[in-house]
Amino acid sequence: MTNEAGTHGAILQDTAPENGDHPLVELRNAGKSYGNIRALHGVGLQVHPGRVTCVLGDNGAGKSTLIKIVSGLHQHTEGEFLVDGEPVRFSTPREALDKGIATVYQDLAVVPLMPVWRNFFLGSEMTKGPWPVRRLDIERMKKTADQELRNMGIVLDDLEQPIGTLSGGQRQCVAIARAVYFGARVLILDEPTAALGVKQSGVVLKYIAAARDRGLGVIFITHNPHHAYMVGDHFSVLRLGTMELSASRDQVSLEELTNHMAGGAELASLKHELAQVRGVDVDRLPEAEELTVPAATGEGKS
Amino acid sequence: MSMTQHAEPAVTTPPAPGRKETDGRTSERPLVLRLLARPEVGVFLGAVAVWVFFLVAAPPVREGGAMANILYQSSTIGIMALPVALLMIGGEFDLSAGVAVVTSALTASMLSYQLTANVWVGVVVALLVSLGIGFFNGWMVVRTGLPSFLITLGTFLILQGVNLAVTKLVTTNVATDDISDMDGFGQAKKIFASSFEVGNVQVKITIVYWLVFAALATWVLLRTKYGNWIFAVGGNKESARAVGVPVTFTKISLFMLVGFGAWFVGMHQLFTFNTVQSGEGVGQELIYISAAVIGGCLLTGGAGSAIGPVFGAFMFGMVQQGIVYAGWNPDWFKAFLGVMLLGAVLINLWVQRTATRR
The missing domain is CATH 3.40.50.300 (P-loop containing nucleotide triphosphate hydrolases)
Structure with a gap:
């Protein structure tokens, strides 16, 4: 060749x-x-x-x-x-x-001050209830985020911690897991x-x-x-x-x-x-x- | 438990039942420390400290009537501090918030008076004008990408000038005419500026609105999609856009929410005093912003709460009235305010560093 x-x-x-x-x-x-x-x-x-x-x-x-x-x-x-x-x-x-086609950018992946699970679902939040009282289905989101992260082999102690407290590698991994979950x-x-x-x-x-x-x-x-x-x-x-x-x-x-x-x-x-x-x-x-x-x-x- | 576990097909390693598998490298910090690290708790303790201080220093404060008065003072700051705080969490400022209150009151008052119409006509038009100002601010900020500090500084100066000039033009005076004998006034006063009795203490209705709005804002911020978006656009606009958050909508609607707040407080002032002084409102915007910052809202956006500014506004109301009850020179108020603001900012900075430290 x-x-x-x-x-x-x-x-x-x-x-x-x-x-x-x-x-x-x-x-x-x-x-x-x-x-x-x-x-x-x-x-x-x-x-x-x-x-x-x-x-x-x-x-x-x-x-x-x-x-x-x-x-x-x-x-x-x-x-x-x-x-x-x-x-x-x-x-x-x-x-x-x-x-x-999902892109995970080096710095453009997450909002540092927001909790891990909120970052995971940001822009595609799960909700429940009729319109005037439609609210985030926090329990389901946390459970799903935890499950998805575990499926990718990422185990986090606390999904409530701001994602900025994770290491750079972990942040990338959360972004990857998110892209995978949302059907990339x-x-x-x-x-x-x-x-x-x-x-x-x-x-x-x-x-x-x-x-x-x-x-x-x-x-x-x-x-x-x-x-x-x-x-x-x-x-x-x-x-x-x-x-x-x-x-x-x-x-x-x-x-x-x-x-x-x-x-x-x-x-x-x-x-x-x-x-x-x-x-x-x-x-x-x-x-x-x-x-x-x-x-x-x-x-x-x- | 095992039934549902087996129903799940593709789980390769079933998680150990009951016990959560953890990474094991992070240890839980003591509850007290974690609570103290929350800005709302800090400002709550600050508010309690100021309250106790004036209970000791100014005996009249201990009476129920004084307390109602202090809460009323706090509520007029607090109702505006709420949308200003949400906007700040969303990463923007509104320097025109103070004069916008007066603009709204002037619009309602002069329009009703000049047309000799029902005051509700003025009230509705004032709402449209206030929302319009908010929309203009938001739209300009989003379209130009300029700092909202500059855009709203411009709006602030424009409104300040327009307030004075138009009022003089229309009424040939610096204040509007008394509208207390006009149709619908009593009804509107009942809604915006009435009071009711608890025990034998007169309680202003704005206190109720303040607390209801605060509860509503807290719910929206923590429990809805929109609240999620507010944190996101303030925390990292580009990331938010990249994952599909409607950044433009969120920012403009936040500015319009400040417009709504300005309208509400403007109506309260109008139906309390019957006339409006066109030169007022200047400097109030800084009070609102200070209350939000003392309440733990991050100046650069992305963090904060709705409950923090409630305590922030209470601290301000407490100090403002407390100084009077203590018989001191009210000129000290601003000095107090500055000290509290600096203290809060330093604590915020420390919290920020602690929270992001690995």
Whole structure:
């Protein structure tokens, strides 16, 4: 599977199992321009139920633009965006939600001062009673929230505590559990482990796996190849707005993925620069040839 | 119990019956500490302290009539402090709340008098005007995204000027004409400004309204969807929007609720004094906001209660009347107010830090 020079990841074939079904979400050659700035170009992406699609890339690689298109915050300006095989164009996040595409943003997930159970049901509260005295069904909401969190393996002592008192990882997990409960079929996670410590990241990765096992299609945005490789079934690496690599798990090793993320060729030139600096031992750093992997021999400044 | 357990199909590990599985890393803090950390409890204790202080310092306060008077004073602050507090929990301010009360009273009074119509015509039009002012404030804040401090400061200045200028234009005086002999006055007075006897003490009806509104606000805040939304739009507007809370509706309706409060208090003033002084109301907005803050509402939104501002307003009413009963110079009132406000803010800050500490 060799790519021709000058073209980008779009023609790389996704090797997801052919079961005759459409992918839940598919981008074909999609791109996005803001005025004369081309933020994203020629990107292909497939999300299948029960699989984790990882999108990796450095800062400014176009990861955010990609998820903004899928989550309905922005519209694509080129290519196609399909949900269940039907071309779509969302104008609000609500439309994406109605199609079962839920996004868990890094900071935009919860209201910190509100109790866990209120956060869980915020915007979709359970009520009881006729209109003038229609009130929150607090008991049912607490019970459901507790049940759902336990199903995802999250055990909290007190659902009344403000969600701001939870750790970053736990907060992400509550947001994930909420998305799962409210019928998400596709879960977009925007760098859920970026601000977390090692242990907390592990907790979040566990819940990503749990969501996958429940049959959700997961888009996992990250710039940590180690985290991606732990749960991912398919990896797409973005660089400067284009697809540098699109490979399934059996086509790429963690090492190759890491090198791609780091921008292999650039690292090699960095090595030469570092060689001029005293005190840096460059002998054991890899050479440029060793850093390229078969899947993306299309070289050059893309 | 086991019957219902088995009916549940997809539970892989049935929870241990009776005992709740817990994470085990958090220990319950003592009840006293947890209670003290609630801002409503803090302000309640503060109110009790001020009450006891004046019971000792000013013997006349011990009489029932004085107490009714203090509660009446508190209620006129408290009725407005409630919507102002809800708005503050929703993350916004209304600096025009003080003069809006007078605007409402002026509208009702002058309209009825000039048209020689039933006072109820004026009352209804005043309600529409008050709700309209609230809507304008809310709409401007939501549309422009500017701080409500600026928008309502503008409204405050506009209303202050309009109150004086229009009143002078219409009545060639700074106060409106007496409407006490007009149709419907007695009826309206009965609703907005009557009093009844308990034992041999005259109790003003506003005290009842105050407590009823407070109970209603508490219920709405804690037990309804709308209450949930108020906390959410004040706590994190963007998150609230992302999960589908109607942020625009919630904010605008909160401003209109302040408008309703202004109308209610305005009507009370009109039917108590029969005329309205057009220059009044300036500075009252800060009293309402202070009462809400002392009552534990977070200035930045997202936290607070409706019961806290009740005690906050009581503290103010108590101090205002207590100083008079103690025979001191009433000029001290504002100084007292400032001290109480600072104290409450410091306690709030401490509570906030304790609550979010891990």
